[in-house]
Amino acid sequence: MDLAERVKEILEKYYICDECLGRQFHNIIPKIRNREKGRILRTFVLFSYLHNKEEVKIKKEGECYLCKNMFNKIDFYLNEIKKRLKDYEYNSFLIGSKIPKELISREEEFWDENGVDFCEAMKSSFNREIGYRLRKETKKKIKFENPDIMIVVDPEKNEIDLQISPLYIKGSYKKKTKKGKVQKLIENTLVKKSSASESIFYSIGRLEQNVITSCYRPFIIMLKNPKKRKLGLKKIKQEINKSKSISVSNLSYSNKDSLDEMKNEKITASYLATLEFNKKFGKEEFKEIRKKLISLRNKRVLQFLKKKTRKPYIRRLKVKVSGRKLIIDVESTVGFSINSFLKGKIKKLIGKDFKIKEIILKNYRKMKSHEMYS
Numbered sequence: 001m002d003l004a005e006r007v008k009e010i011l012e013k014y015y016i017c018d019e020c021l022g023r024q025f026h027n028i029i030p031k032i033r034n035r036e037k038g039r040i041l042r043t044f045v046l047f048s049y050l051h052n053k054e055e056v057k058i059k060k061e062g063e064c065y066l067c068k069n070m071f072n073k074i075d076f077y078l079n080e081i082k083k084r085l086k087d088y089e090y091n092s093f094l095i096g097s098k099i100p101k102e103l104i105s106r107e108e109e110f111w112d113e114n115g116v117d118f119c120e121a122m123k124s125s126f127n128r129e130i131g132y133r134l135r136k137e138t139k140k141k142i143k144f145e146n147p148d149i150m151i152v153v154d155p156e157k158n159e160i161d162l163q164i165s166p167l168y169i170k171g172s173y174k175k176k177t178k179k180g181k182v183q184k185l186i187e188n189t190l191v192k193k194s195s196a197s198e199s200i201f202y203s204i205g206r207l208e209q210n211v212i213t214s215c216y217r218p219f220i221i222m223l224k225n226p227k228k229r230k231l232g233l234k235k236i237k238q239e240i241n242k243s244k245s246i247s248v249s250n251l252s253y254s255n256k257d258s259l260d261e262m263k264n265e266k267i268t269a270s271y272l273a274t275l276e277f278n279k280k281f282g283k284e285e286f287k288e289i290r291k292k293l294i295s296l297r298n299k300r301v302l303q304f305l306k307k308k309t310r311k312p313y314i315r316r317l318k319v320k321v322s323g324r325k326l327i328i329d330v331e332s333t334v335g336f337s338i339n340s341f342l343k344g345k346i347k348k349l350i351g352k353d354f355k356i357k358e359i360i361l362k363n364y365r366k367m368k369s370h371e372m373y374s
Contacts, residue, residue: 007045010114015059018042019071019125026120033132034125035071066107067122070155071129077153078133080160085138085149088164089229092143095131096152099123126153146255148229167194167223169233170254172216173246175207180245182207187221189240195227202259204364205269205334213361216249220259266367268315270331271338275346275354277324290319292349293328303340312336325357331365
């Protein structure tokens with residue numbers, strides 16, 4: 001059966017719109033849009049058979065047998081999408097749809113009867129047509145992986161659903177004071193600037209309230225449903241750094257891959273803790289305490305944190321004394337609670353009360369392959 005005969009047979013059985021007619025022969029010349037292709041094929045068949053004085057009993061125009069005139073509402077959907085997008089900054093988008101099951105089943109039956117070799121599915125054609133028009137009018141990019149906004153059209157309910165991709169911002173910070181609410185300050189500023197609905201803050205290891213940092217601690221913040229994506233990170237950095245309790249650095253845009261990499265990194269953290277006692281240590285007394293504490297090197301310590309049991313690994317531990325102060329330099333794997341360590345294991349080994357004068361997070365270090373442990 002040649003092309004003209006096949007088109008004639010379809011048009012005599014059903015009334016289908018130009019879009020759905022063109023879809024049945026999409027792969028013959030993909031560059032021609034389906035609606036235009038359908039119009040050309042319909043005109044060609046009428047001209048060809050009338051020219052040969054052959055009778056053509058084409059079904060009268062009405063509701064499209066395949067799409068139920070869904071493609072005639074593309075202008076409506078496009079206008080609704082543009083209204084919804086007015087509040088959002090975005091560079092890329094992707095169109096999705098929820099085609100009614102009834103139409104999908106009808107299309108499959110149609111293909112069984114009339115062939116499927118050149119066809120394009122209704123969903124694919126519908127999505128592409130809206131995407132083509134939206135790209136042309138907004139000058140934004142269609143992106144198939146990780147678009148800024150996924151636009152889902154539901155023709156049955158006449159609804160538009162916007163699925164906004166999170167915005168990831170990475171950087172690092174120093175916590176200068178014990179009472180500084182680092183996470184809250186960074187999150188609140190970025191949520192406000194992006195008009196996000198909420199945020200999730202990720203960083204390496206634990207940073208407890210009474211710990212200050214002499215190093216910059218890396219973080220990534222995920223901003224959910226942001227309306228703005230061009231935030232002016234340089235100005236945000238300056239704004240945050242006006243606070244006496246925190247200093248941020250290296251703010252930049254990031255992505256989920258970087259977040260996953262951060263979560264999977266094998267890191268050790270080094271702390272310098274200063275403990276103050278009521279009396280000075282004697283030489284022999286300090287030697288005995290030092291011996292007990294040094295015995296913790298290259299061992300795991302049991303910690304109960306938020307109803308969870310952890311066993312961080314102590315990689316390095318040094319101890320020195322200065323008057324009534326004991327200074328502990330300890331390196332452990334991530335997940336380690338320095339306060340739990342001092343108030344639990346250290347206090348038990350020393351056997352004396354003390355005050356925690358200062359805890360400094362000195363640095364982070366990526367573990368090398370030969371340092372990994374089971």
